[in-house]
Amino acid sequence: xxxxxxxxxxxxxxxxxxxxxxxxxxxxxxATLLVSLxxxxxxxxxxxxxxxxxxxxxxxxxxxxxxxxxxxLVRDPFLGRILGNTARYVSLTxxxxxxxxxxxxxxxxxxxxxxxxxxxxxxxxxxILPPVVYVLIWQGLTRESPFGLVSNVVGVSRNxxxxxxxxxxxxxxxxxxxxxxxxxxxSAIRSIPADLFYAAAVDGATAWQTxxxxxxxxxxxxxLFATAYQTLSLLTSFEYILLLTxxxxxxxxxxxxxxxxxxxxxxxxxGNVQFGMGAAMxxxxxxxxxxxxxxxxxxxxxxxLVGEPKIEVN
Amino acid sequence: MPLLPVRWRWLVASGFLLxxxxxxxxxxxxxxxxxxxxxxxxxxGPLAPENWAFVGSPSVGGRPPAVVALLNSVLFSFAVAAxxxxxASMAAYAISRLHFPGRSLYxxxxxxxxxxxxVSLLIAIFYILRVLGxxxxxxxxxxxxxxxxxxxxxxxxxxxxxxxxxxxxxxxxVDGMSRWGVFWKVALPMVRPGLLALGTFxxxxxxxxxxxxxxxxxxxxxxxxxTYLQSFLTEAFTDFGMVAAVGLFYALPVLVxxxxxxxxxxxxxxxxxxx
Numbered sequence: 001x002x003x004x005x006x007x008x009x010x011x012x013x014x015x016x017x018x019x020x021x022x023x024x025x026x027x028x029x030x031a032t033l034l035v036s037l038x039x040x041x042x043x044x045x046x047x048x049x050x051x052x053x054x055x056x057x058x059x060x061x062x063x064x065x066x067x068x069x070x071x072x073l074v075r076d077p078f079l080g081r082i083l084g085n086t087a088r089y090v091s092l093t094x095x096x097x098x099x100x101x102x103x104x105x106x107x108x109x110x111x112x113x114x115x116x117x118x119x120x121x122x123x124x125x126x127x128i129l130p131p132v133v134y135v136l137i138w139q140g141l142t143r144e145s146p147f148g149l150v151s152n153v154v155g156v157s158r159n160x161x162x163x164x165x166x167x168x169x170x171x172x173x174x175x176x177x178x179x180x181x182x183x184x185x186x187s188a189i190r191s192i193p194a195d196l197f198y199a200a201a202v203d204g205a206t207a208w209q210t211x212x213x214x215x216x217x218x219x220x221x222x223x224l225f226a227t228a229y230q231t232l233s234l235l236t237s238f239e240y241i242l243l244l245t246x247x248x249x250x251x252x253x254x255x256x257x258x259x260x261x262x263x264x265x266x267x268x269x270x271g272n273v274q275f276g277m278g279a280a281m282x283x284x285x286x287x288x289x290x291x292x293x294x295x296x297x298x299x300x301x302x303x304x305l306v307g308e309p310k311i312e313v314n
Numbered sequence: 315m316p317l318l319p320v321r322w323r324w325l326v327a328s329g330f331l332l333x334x335x336x337x338x339x340x341x342x343x344x345x346x347x348x349x350x351x352x353x354x355x356x357x358x359g360p361l362a363p364e365n366w367a368f369v370g371s372p373s374v375g376g377r378p379p380a381v382v383a384l385l386n387s388v389l390f391s392f393a394v395a396a397x398x399x400x401x402a403s404m405a406a407y408a409i410s411r412l413h414f415p416g417r418s419l420y421x422x423x424x425x426x427x428x429x430x431x432x433v434s435l436l437i438a439i440f441y442i443l444r445v446l447g448x449x450x451x452x453x454x455x456x457x458x459x460x461x462x463x464x465x466x467x468x469x470x471x472x473x474x475x476x477x478x479x480x481x482x483x484x485x486x487x488v489d490g491m492s493r494w495g496v497f498w499k500v501a502l503p504m505v506r507p508g509l510l511a512l513g514t515f516x517x518x519x520x521x522x523x524x525x526x527x528x529x530x531x532x533x534x535x536x537x538x539x540x541t542y543l544q545s546f547l548t549e550a551f552t553d554f555g556m557v558a559a560v561g562l563f564y565a566l567p568v569l570v571x572x573x574x575x576x577x578x579x580x581x582x583x584x585x586x587x588x589x
Contacts, residue, residue, distance in 0.1 A: 023493050024414035031405035031464055038461035039427055042438035049441060059444075100332065107329045121576040122333050124583060125340070128568055130522035132543045133561045137339040139547065140346060140554055145353075147554070149338060152354040175335070183584040207322070229429070236431035239525050243547070258434065265437040266529055278437050285434040293429035297422065 046286050049279035056273050069280035078252055086256040089169065089241070090234045096174030097230055098223065101181020106211065108182075109189045120186065123179040135243040138172050162249045169254055173240050181226045188222045189215060228299070232292050236285050238262060258285060343565070346558035365559040378534045380560070383542035386452060387521065387564075390538055393456045394463070395516035399509055401460070402467030407497050409468070410475035411483075421472075428465035436529060443530055450532045459526055463519060467512050474508030475501065511582055514571075521568065539564040 050069055054062035073079065104123060108116035126134055138161070141149045145157035161168050192215065200210045216223075238259035241247065247255035247263065255263075265278025338355060346352045347366075350359025368374050369381075408414070409421055439458055440449070448454030478501065486496045502509070524540040531537065537545075543564055546557045572579065 021414060024408045024412040024417075026494070027404045027408035027412070027497070028414075028420070030401040031468060034401065034457065034461040035423075035427065035464055037442070038439060038458050039430075039432070039435070039465075041442060042435035045438035045441055046435060049438065103329065104332065107326060110326060117580065118576070119330060119333060120584075121572075121580055122336055124576075124579055125336055125572065127583070128518050128522070128572065128579070129565055130540060130543075130568065131524050132522075132540050132547070133343070133565045136543065136547060136557060136561045137343050139552075140342050140558065141335075141339060143554075146358075147351075147353060149342065149354040171335075179583070183580070187584055232429070233431050236434045238433070243524070243544070261434075262436065266440060275437070275441070282434050282437045285431070289430045289434055290426070293426045296429050297425055 043286055043290070046279050046283050049276055050283040052276050052279075054275040054279070056275070059275070062276070065276070069276050072277065073280055081252055082255055082257055082260050085252070085254060086235070086258075088166065089173075089254075089256050090231060092166075092170045093173045093177065093234055094227065094230055096170055097177040098181050098226060100174065100178040101226065102185055102219075102223075104178065104182040105185035105189055106215070109186060120179075120182060123175075123182055126176045127179050131239055132243065134176070135172070135240060138168065138244065142168060161244060165245045165249060165254045169241055169244055172244060173234075173237075176240070177230060177234075180230065181222075184222045184226055185219055188219050192218055228292075228296065232289060236289065257281060261285070343558055343562055346554055347562040350555060362555055365555040366563075368556060368560060369563065374556075377542065377545060378537060380542065380563070382535060383537045383539045386536060387539040390452060390456060390459075390523075390527070391517050391520040393452075394459045394520040395513050397456070397460045398463050398467050398516045399512055402464055402512065403471050403502060403505075403509070404497070405464075405468045406471030406475055407501060410472050411480070411501075412493075424465050424468050428469055430465075432462040433525065436525070440529060449530060450536065452531070452536050455526050455530050458530065459520055459523060463516060466515070470512050470515075471505065471508055474505040478504055514579075514582060518568065518571075 049062070051064060051066060052062035053065045053068070104119070108119050110116075140147075142160035143151065144159055145151040148157075148160070150160050151157045158164075196214050197210065200214050205213065236258050238256060241254055241256060241259055242262070245254045247253070247259055252260075261278045261281035263278075264274045264281065266273065341355050342352070345355060345357055348361060349357035350362040352358065372379050374380075409417060409424075443449040443454045443458070446454070448457070482504070483496050483500050486500045487493070491499070522540065523538075524544065527536075527538045527541050528544065531541065539560075543557070543560050546552060546560060
C-alpha cells in the first residue's frame with residue numbers, strides 16, 4: 001500500500017517536472033531553431049571552412065588543409081595595406097561618430113526642446129533611410145559640375161568619390177553613426193541633476209568648464225559604451241564602402257578587412273572565388289566579435305540584467 | 315539647460331549648420347526626381363514626369379518590372395516583421411515568466427549575440443543556405459534576416475514582459491487557462507506598445523536591408539527594391555533623374571513614417587532599446 005502510494009507520488013512528480021519543462025521548450029523552440037541555424041552554426045561553419053580549400057571548383061568536395069589559409073593570409077603582400085585601411089576607417093569614423101554625436105547632444109540640450117527635437121530627429125534620417133538610397137544621394141551630391149553640389153560650392157569640378165574616397169567614406173559612415181552617440185549622450189545629459197549646473201554657475205564656471213568638469217565626467221560610461229560598441233560594429237561593417245567605392249578607386253585603395261573577406265568569398269569577378277580564404281579572414285572577425293561581446297557582458301554588468309523570472313509556476 | 319551665455323548665440327546657430335548636408339541631400343533627392351536637370355540644388359530644366367516612367371514600364375534595361383521588386387520588398391519586410399514579432403515574443407515570454415534549467419545561460423547567449431556583429435557570418439550563411447537548398451529564394455533571406463534580428467527582439471520584448479504586473483496572468487492561470495492561452499490572450503495584448511516598437515524596428519530594418527538580398531539572391535525576379543535600385547548605381551552612364559525617382563519611390567514609406575512619427579522614432583531609438 002505504502003509502496004504503491006510512493007510510486008504514485010514519484011510518478012506525479014515526474015509528470016509535473018516533465019510538464020514544467022515542455023512548456024518553456026515549446027515557447028523557446030522557434031527562436032532556438034533560428035538562432036542555432038543562422039548564428040551558432042555559422043560560427044562553427046566559418047571556423048571549419050577556414051581550414052579547407054573550398055572554392056568554386058571544390059565547393060562540393062572541400063579538402064582539409066589545416067592552417068594553410070592563415071599562412072597565406074599572413075604572407076599576402078597586401079595585408080599591410082588592408083590592415084592600414086581598416087585602422088584608418090575605424091579610427092576616423094569612430095572619432096567623427098563620438099565627436100559629432102557629443103557636439104549634437106550638447107547643442108540640442110542647450111537650446112529649448114522644441115528646437116532640439118527636430119534637429120535630433122533630422123539626424124535619425126541617415127540611419128533609417130535605406131542604405132542604397134543614402135549612397136545614391138552621396139553620389140548625386142559629389143558629381144562633377146554643373147550637377148554636383150559639392151563641386152559647385154567648392155568651385156572645383158571633380159567626382160569627389162574618386163578624388164577623395166576616404167573623406168567621403170568617413171563622412172558618409174560618420175553621419176549614419178553619429179545619431180547613436182547623440183541619443184545616448186542626450187539622455188545621459190538629461191539625467192544630470194539641475195543642481196549641479198546651478199552650483200557650477202554660482203561658482204562662476206564658464207561654459208567650457210561646465211562641459212569639461214561637470215558633463216564629461218558624468219558621461220564617462222555612455223562614452224565608453226558608445227566607443228566600445230561602435231568599434232566592434234565598424235570593424236565588421238562594409239556595406240557603405242561596398243556601395244560607395246567598392247574598395248577602389250584603383251587597387252585596394254579603400255578595401256578594409258571585412259570587405260576583402262566578403263569579396264574573396266562571395267564576389268565572382270575573378271571567376272574562381274577563394275571561399276576558404278575569405279572564411280579565414282571572416283573567422284578572425286568572428287573570434288574578435290565573440291571575445292569582445294563576452295567582454296561587454298562583464299564590463300556592463302550582466303548579473304544585474306538577469307533577474308529571476310516573475311512567475312515560477314508552470 | 316542653457317550652457318552658453320546669450321552673446322554666444324551665433325556659435326550655437328553655426329553649430330546647427332552641421333545639419334545642412336542632411337537637408338541638402340534630401341532636397342537633392344526630391345528635386346532630381348522631379349526635374350529634368352538639376353545643377354547643385356537649382357532645377358535647370360522643366361518638370362520631368364518621364365523620370366517616373368519606370369513605375370509602369372514592363373522592364374528597364376532587362377530588369378524585372380519595378381512592381382515585382384516593390385512586391386518582393388513588401389513581402390520580405392512584412393514577413394520578417396511578422397515572424398520576428400511572434401518568435402521573439404514567445405522566447406521573451408518564456409525567459410521572463412517561466413523557470414527552466416539554463417535560463418540564465420540562454421539570456422547570456424541572447425545578449426552576447428545582440429552585441430555580436432552578425433555581418434561577419436555572411437560567408438558561412440551563404441554556404442549553409444546553399445546546403446539547405448534555400449539559396450536564391452526569398453524564404454531563405456527572410457529566415458536569415460529574422461534570425462539575425464532575433465536577439466534584439468527577444469531582449470526588447472523581455473523588457474516589456476518584465477515590466478508587466480502578473481496579476482492578470484495569475485488570475486487566468488488559476489481559472490484554468492493554459493500557459494499558451496495566457497500568452498496569446500492575456501500577455502500579448504498587454505505589451506502592444508512593445509509589439510509596435512519591435513514591428514517598427516523590424517519593418518525599417520528589413521525595408522532598407524541591402525547586403526543580404528544582394529548576396530543571397532541571384533535571380534532578378536526575387537530582387538527587392540534595394541537590389542533593384544543598386545543595379546542602376548553601377549551603370550557607366552547613370553540617368554540620375556530616373557534613378558533619383560526610383561530612390562525616392564523606394565524611400566517614400568520611410569519618409570512618410572518620419573514625417574508622421576518623428577517623436578515616436580526619437581523615443582524608440584533613444585530609449586536605449588536599439589544598439
